Amino acid sequence: MTTRGKVLLATTLLPLLSTVTFIVWMHLIAGQNLWGEVIITGIWVMVGFGVGYTVTQPFLRRLYNLEEAAALIAAGRLQHRIERVDEGDEISRIGRQFNLMAVQIEEQVKTLRKLAEENRLLASEAEQLAAVHERQRLARELHDSVSQQLFALAMLTSSALKQEQQKSEALPDTLHQIAGIANAAQREMRALLLHLRPVELEGRRFDEAASSFLSAIADRHNLKCTFTDKTDVHVEPAVEEQLFRILQEAVSNVLKHAEASTIQVIWEQSGTTWKLTIMDDGVGIPESDNGGDSYGMQMMRERALALGGRCDFWRPARGTAVEIQIPMIDGGESGE
Incomplete structure (x- = not known):
């Protein structure tokens, strides 16, 4: 009824x-x-x-x-209102309360739209600031490494020309120095190009993206890269993004400084901790580096700390090892 x-x-x-x-x-x-x-x-x-x-x-x-x-x-x-709410009975009181509720909902929607626009502007500003920061970092690295190496090449080349005219016995040593500096500059440029053309996750899991990234590095830079996956859980997207950036930074450091022929990456689960280990067989970090004081190492350490974890560096028998440990939340998600 x-x-x-x-x-x-x-x-x-x-x-x-x-x-x-x-x-x-x-x-x-x-x-x-x-x-x-x-x-x-x-x-x-x-x-x-x-x-x-x-x-x-x-x-x-x-x-x-x-x-x-x-x-x-x-x-x-949301602009609709109930009329005849001034008669003083129960229905009028309900109507007045309904109109007040509608006004509050309309104001809340306006506030949400304003916040959405402010978030869009903030995201745009953050993106621009990030781009400026990255350009400044690349400019600083170019000035500190490639620019100085090119200057040294120019000086050594001029010296080699004079030595050739004078039939100097020091010419072979000078040419060896030129070749060494040219190779170092080439490694620096490869590492910088890796930052200029970063590989994205593109909706893939970390293990998939890391394996694909290392395969591309092996083909492009004539390195032997291996990726070992010992996990049976999926990682949160925010953790995957930071771990992938850490991996990129570590590989970039290997290309710039290590003179390595192999890179080994192990991704494993240890109790309630995710562990990412990156090792190379290069020259190793200097003893004066204090376990990671370079800019790239500081970036990796900051990314790990942002996830509540830690990033350690040490010298194995040969090369450098980087270990990142990230605690799980609620034990992680099952691979099923």
């Missing part, structure tokens, strides 16, 4: 039926003729129904307005 029918029944029919039942019962007890009373009672029932219908219609229309307003608000018509 609809609300309208229930209201009509409650306001007209039920009281009248109770009255009729009482009259019939009294006449049955007295043994009197009921037809006259039944006709009069029927007339009163019709009159009562009409009066009840007329009285309840305005209330039903106002209830319908409440229902319509709720549907419109739910559909996104």
